[in-house]
Amino acid sequence: MEVNPWAIVFATLAGPILAVEAQRWVSKRTERKQRQQQLFRALMNTRIGTLTFEHVSALNAVPLEFHQDATIMQKWRTYLQHLNTKMESLEVWGVRRVDLYSDLLAEMAKRLGYGFDLLQLKNEIYSPQGHAEIEADQVVIRRGVAELLKGDRALPLDVRSIAQDPEMSGRIRDLQDLLARWLRGEISPKVTVEDANDPLR
Numbered sequence: 001m002e003v004n005p006w007a008i009v010f011a012t013l014a015g016p017i018l019a020v021e022a023q024r025w026v027s028k029r030t031e032r033k034q035r036q037q038q039l040f041r042a043l044m045n046t047r048i049g050t051l052t053f054e055h056v057s058a059l060n061a062v063p064l065e066f067h068q069d070a071t072i073m074q075k076w077r078t079y080l081q082h083l084n085t086k087m088e089s090l091e092v093w094g095v096r097r098v099d100l101y102s103d104l105l106a107e108m109a110k111r112l113g114y115g116f117d118l119l120q121l122k123n124e125i126y127s128p129q130g131h132a133e134i135e136a137d138q139v140v141i142r143r144g145v146a147e148l149l150k151g152d153r154a155l156p157l158d159v160r161s162i163a164q165d166p167e168m169s170g171r172i173r174d175l176q177d178l179l180a181r182w183l184r185g186e187i188s189p190k191v192t193v194e195d196a197n198d199p200l201r
Contacts, residue, residue, distance in 0.1 A: 033112070036065045040108050047101070047125050051135070062104075069111055075104040098122060 046055035066072040079100040087093035102122040109116040147153035
C-alpha cells in the first residue's frame with residue numbers, strides 16, 4: 001500500500017492544530033459548566049434570601065450562562081414576569097413565586113446532572129424564624145427612615161416634664177414684663193450719650 005506524501009504532510013501539520021482546537025473546545029465547555037454550577041449554587045443558597053444582592057445578581061445572570069437552553073430560558077422568563085406583576089394577594093403571589101422558582105431550579109438541576117426533584121427543591125429548605133423577623137424589621141426601619149427623611153412622617157414626642165431653674169424662670173419673667181411695658185410706652189430705656197470730643201474721656 002502506497003502512502004501519499006501529501007497526506008503525511010497534512011497529518012503532520014494539521015494534527016497538532018486539531019489537538020489544540022479540541023483542547024480549547026473541551027476547556028471552554030468545562031468552564032461554561034463550572035459557571036453554570038456556580039450560578040445554580042447561588043440560586044440554591046439564596047432560596048430564602050430573595051431580596052439579597054447575591055440572589056438578584058444570580059437571577060439576572062441566568063441568560064448569560066443558559067441562553068442556549070430554551071426550556072430554562074422559558075422558565076426564567078415566566079418566573080421573571082411573575083416577579084414583575086403586582087400582587088393581588090401576597091399569600092397567593094408568594095405561593096406561585098415559590099412554584100415557578102422551584103420549576104426553574106429543577107430544570108437547571110436536570111441540565112447540570114444533579115439528582116434533585118421538584119419537591120426537594122421546594123420543601124427541603126432551612127429557614128430560621130429569626131431571619132424572617134430580622135428581614136421584616138429591616139423593611140419597616142428602611143421605610144420609616146425614608147418617610148422621615150421625605151417629611152411624610154414625624155417623630156412622636158411625649159414630653160413628660162421639662163427641668164426648670166426657678167431663679168432663671170423668674171429673670172425671664174421679669175425681662176418679659178419690662179419688655180412689654182417698654183413696648184406699651186409705660187417706661188423708657190436708660191440711654192447714656194457720650195461726647196466723642198470730650199478730652200477727659
